[in-house]
Amino acid sequence: MSLSIKKMTVHESLSMMERGQCTSEQLVMGLLDEIRSQDGQIGAYLTVHEEDAVGQARMADKARAEGRKGKLLGVPLAIKDVLNVSGQPCTCASRILQGYVSPYDATSIARLRAEGAVFVGRTNMDEFAMGSSTENSGYKITKNPVNNAYVPGGSSGGSAAAVAGGEAIAALGTDTGGSIRQPAAFCGCVGLKPTYGRISRYGLTAFASSLDQIGPITKDVRDAAILLGVMSGWDEMDSTSVKLPVPDYSAPLLADLKNMKLGLPREYFVKGMDPEVEKAVRGAVDKCRELGAEIVEVSLPHTEYAIAAYYIIATAEASANLARFDGVRYGFRAQGAEDPIDMYCKTRAAGFGAEVKRRIILGTYVLSSGYYDAYYLTAQKVRTLIRKDFEDVFKRCDALLTPVSPTAAYKIGEKTGDPLKMYLGDIFTVTANLAGICGLSVPCGVNAAGLPVGLQVLGPAFREENILRVGHAYETARGLNNR
């Protein structure tokens, strides 16, 4: 193969297979070699399904030889361990789901499979997607491939590390408060959180149902557009998926940003922010201006209440969603229980890790009698204000430019003792989930330690075209050799 598998994108792999320069089986074998040589160090994958993946790849090669088409025919993907892939485990990186094997494909997976994608392995994550560093996995720590002393971000840290480390061509993640965009930024790859309702969540193990979205983590923006296009669209199995036509997301990937108006929310460029992050993001803003965009300053006045509202809503919904893990129907069950309630309590005590327990307790508290109005209902009202902030600025802007995270990746262990400190790092990403809008993370430089910094492009609901266009024009101008 003329291109290194480590740097190969989805569109490059497709054109190589189309020209007969490689087969899907060769791509899978190449990735398995990378995984064997590197993953002991990086720890991106929880499980790798060699036999299954090679079998799928051979089927794709056979289909291609027979002249069949598929938008992702033979493209190997890595999947966050929270999405059901038939016949593969789905543990959500939790001990409570140890041994669980999916009896079905999630809708997003079924759509990728129908276009010929191959599912190689399951990537590590914070348990039930609760965390920002992948340190909350019930199984292992994932390291940032750029520097192994640092976290890869989270909760989709395994997916981002697999893509950035060259152990995957592309991957899927999920984003409830930044869990695609922040690890993509920390590892130096592209991450897209689509609009709420754009992609069906059927077969995604729910964390916070009013916030969760599935999206791609890729090496460039074109790949994110391709995967988004395949997965998007209404599904009767998810009543929150939206009946809107799916545009051709590759069409608006132009070289310039003429006639685009981009907003800089002043609340996202605050005094005391990491100067290296600010410098990299401001540099990206200048580049967008050079590409023809008009840059305007805007305000999202309720930003400072976003973290508080988010951690009330997300934990409340999580406490309800995680009630299903009781040891009755799947996964782990504690032995020696005297009655069902004793069994639930023992199973959950042994099966859940510390962060999941903390969030279940906080979520149960904010929903408990006498507290509902003060916390959950109030947070939902704050959510209305945050959503309105965005509606107002999107009346005059096509997209917004912000940092993804206040800092670049931090050292493993640096924040694990202080949950609130960890939560506050999500300030620039949770707003998109609360408002239900779309967001893209694109690499925009490195700090003095060589760690990547991400530019966040936020767009109006169901206008993924806008943010993909900005991200593509920017990354092209910056030079793809930086990836």
Place this chain on the structure above:
Amino acid sequence: MEQKTSDTGKIDVAYVARLARLYLTDEETKTFQGQLDHVVGYVRKIGELDLGSVEPTSHAVAVQNVFREDAVKPGLDHEQVMDNAPAQVSGQFQVPIIVE
């Protein structure tokens, strides 16, 4: 049983853990109490806002009464689903005795 500190708006971790069907060790209770006091103290800042006339948002995209066609369709394979059960008898989930 009442939440001991309900009037002060502070979280009683041991009580809430019981509501959540979760046994905690003494050490966990102590650690979580400190950490969650800190978090609850922070999230209470939403109380600063005047929200009198603001409607709550439960979902970013408002949807109501989504029905699908009432049609019989094949479900998941029973045996495959039951393979994930920690304990089963005659194709059904087995649990500790609920009523004597």
